[in-house]
Amino acid sequence: MIDYTVGEDIVDRAAPDGPIEARWDTRRFTAKLVNPSNRRKHRIIVVGTGLAGGSAGATLAEQGYQVVQFCFQDSPRRAHSVAAQGGINAAKDYRNDGDSIHRLFYDTVKGGDFRSRESNVYRLAQVSVEIIDQCVAQGVPFAREYGGLLDNRSFGGVQVSRTFYARGQTGQQLLIGAYQALSRQIAAGNIEMHPRTEMLDLIVIDGRARGIVARDLITGEVRTYLADAVVLATGGYGNIFYLSTNAKGSNATAIWRAHRRGAYLANPCYTQIHPTCIPRSGEHQSKLTLMSESLRNDGRIWVPKRKGDTRAPNEIPEDERDYYLERIYPSFGNLVPRDIASRAAKNQCDEGRGVGPGGLGVYLDFADAIARLGRDAVEARYGNLFDMYQRITGENPYEVPMRIYPAIHYAMGGLWVDYDLQSNLAGLFVIGEANFSDHGANRLGASALMQGLADGYFVLPATINDYLARGGLDPVGPEDPAVRQVQSEALDRLQRLLSVRGERTVDSFHRELGALLWDKCGMARSDESLRDALERIPKLREQFWQSVTVPGTGAELNQELEKANRVADFLEFAELLALDALVRTESCGGHFRVESQTPDGEARRDDENFSHVAAWEFGGDGRGPVLHKEPLQFDYVHPTQRSYA
Amino acid sequence: MNLTLRIWRQPGPDAGGSMVTYQVSDVSPDMSFLEVLDVLNERLIRAGEQPVAFDHDCREGICGSCAMVINGRPHGPEQTTTTCQLHLRSFRDGDVIDVEPWRARPFPVIKDLVVDRSAFDRIISSGGYITSPTGSAPEAHSILVPKPVADLAFENATCIGCGACVAACPNGSAMLFTAAKVAHLNSLPQGQPERESRVLSMVATMDAEGFGGCTNTGECAAACPKGIPLSSIANLNREYLHALRAGRA
């Protein structure tokens, strides 16, 4: 469906004016406070226990609010934030290497290809400093130097060392910190925690978010939960591509259902592809595993010059290899940014020079590094990654070059929020990867963990006070017809999924959708491919509702039903993703339109026509959505074009 | 490859269970163990049968969701490898493989291979944290942590809460899990103020949840996918005695 209408422009009314350095202070000062003794009277629903939800739930409970919290895993500690490897940025300038809040702000706006809001990004950089203090106080075991000081490393796209890390397990350690703070509040009775419980819909009454419908995944009971405000911290939607570095349960249901209830969805076409993931090994592949970007410091990327060359890599002589990144980008070589490295690999494979099963891979070769530095030095730098690679592929990367291929990794798009992290629906707050707020069209490495914790520990707890203090909330009970209505719609839908009893599995649809999106709306998108996708997605959705099969009943642990419900939402979400990509005819960050490139093949932005956030309003089933543009303004960083040749 | 899987099927918490035999053919050595279950499940679904329920999420060895006893060993035959990271190349064509849930009283079976591990969450919430409400933290560099201490804390903090240690232990003890958290937090300067109360209340919760005592068989550390060392248990015992002597419950 290609029809959509353009609605009125929108603005972020919550962001204060004045010098950018003072805006967050100003907002905190103007925000109304809730008297500590009154906080107990407010219930807040938090969906999600990742870095964003975990930190928010703990902090709100510490402040004295009654928190009701949800996650679909069996424990809050398993949210997918746990899988983040590399690190978390903060403008501490412990290295004395010229870092500052302003520089982190600048790098992030530029890294996002000038598609994010200056006010938000500046605040993120300011708050980053407090995050590290908070995490250290909780006992997060960051890497240390011998003197006991915190260690830092560098990440892509920047020239300073500002990344804090805990070996290759930074996300796990930060999440455990938040989980432990959350656990303390659960024991204190300030948080009612519902693990293995999945949000199915949002309850909106008089234009305000007042609760959710959720299913107990063990008993199957579908219940309503009511509150004064709802916080969504449900993570990213990258799993829509089926094969991604996300967890198997990662989904878009919460944000998609909120969208259908009126919340704007911003920039859904901004998805990030990571260049160095382990390629799929066959049809059975169920997910992809990331290999750290740091490998590109010493590994050399190449493919055979001859198409369809099936010789083992060690049998291909030097002059029959194409080190294409070094050839095309002589000054940056193997260290070009993520999007460039990803597209170049795809081009090689599309031209038939890919290696490994299905020709979907390129070599990342450490032979030169081993000859130059010795095997021990390479092992000291990358040993754990080499082990992980070997565990998955069964190949020894000290002897045979690694095979890598790009994979979907992160979603910059998400629900639209203002400076207060509140959506256009009053009382609905969205934090972490689920919102669209800070990364523009491309996220820099180590900045998602920073954003999740900034939102949860510091930003949301300050701004949600203002909403609650303004009052005006009428009491709502479970018998309210509006509440009953949403609950029965959710139940009906589950019943419909169970009653199709067709002949295809849920996974087969998810795989097909993923392949379609990857093909038509992945690394390179064109008018033709997107129109094709928009033609095919509704058909696939129709087929799904005609021929999916979900065994069992709704009144039990039914993992197929869980999946079916998520995939049904992906099938709707996908259409908006492709439409957004079609409408944005420029290239920017992770969104590459083949029609919009520079002579040397780089993304060409079109600031005149596209320097805005695309915020989509749901138009109703079978009707096109409404596009609202939020113009972006740059007062502190001047937009420029990137070049890496 | 062709394999025979004998899988524990149990429709619900109160229902009886039994091992059911399935043949899977034409699977590749590059497949992960969970991908074999995916293939089997798709086949069962198409045949109108109930698929095998099992917990999993990240499929990269870090979330701690996956949990299967494979041929009698929690997480299967490979050292320091979770079930989701186990690949078929660790098996041989024609193998018969038994797949069962964690078996321990405090981890009741919910369905098939899915068990309830919420007792672990309650052990953590009884003291497995450092009290530091948001906003109260001092500047990070005001707390120096010598590298060896940081490394020790980190090594223990890598526990993924999977429960393999309990499943491996003949007594169903949760000592390794609890010890890892105590070693993580009690070794750090930030953890000192709650050092005694933490260990006393975590151990009390562990006992109250019905986990067994430790008889030093060491099966836990052998099964642990994150290599949490047995020495952490000795440390837990020292911390516990110290706390009792200090008389600070």
Ligand SMILES: Cc1cc2nc3c(=O)[nH]c(=O)nc-3n(C[C@H](O)[C@H](O)[C@H](O)COP(=O)(O)OP(=O)(O)OC[C@H]3O[C@@H](n4cnc5c(N)ncnc54)[C@H](O)[C@@H]3O)c2cc1C
């Ligand atoms: C492999 C990998 C490596 C990464 N490495 C880095 C890195 O080094 N540095 C960095 O900065 N970023 C990294 N990222 C990105 C970063 O990890 C994520 O963006 C971030 O952790 C997301 O946090 P979150 O709290 O928003 O969501 P998540 O951690 O995904 O949490 C989502 C929560 O919502 C719950 N939930 C979802 N849907 C529902 C529902 N319908 N009902 C109930 N509950 C629901 C889940 O149970 C979960 O608790 C990486 C990402 C991946 C995948």
Ligand code: SF4
């Ligand atoms: S100690 Fe090891 S086996 Fe036990 S829960 Fe932690 S990671 Fe799992």
Ligand code: FES
């Ligand atoms: S599925 Fe996450 S550790 Fe195995």
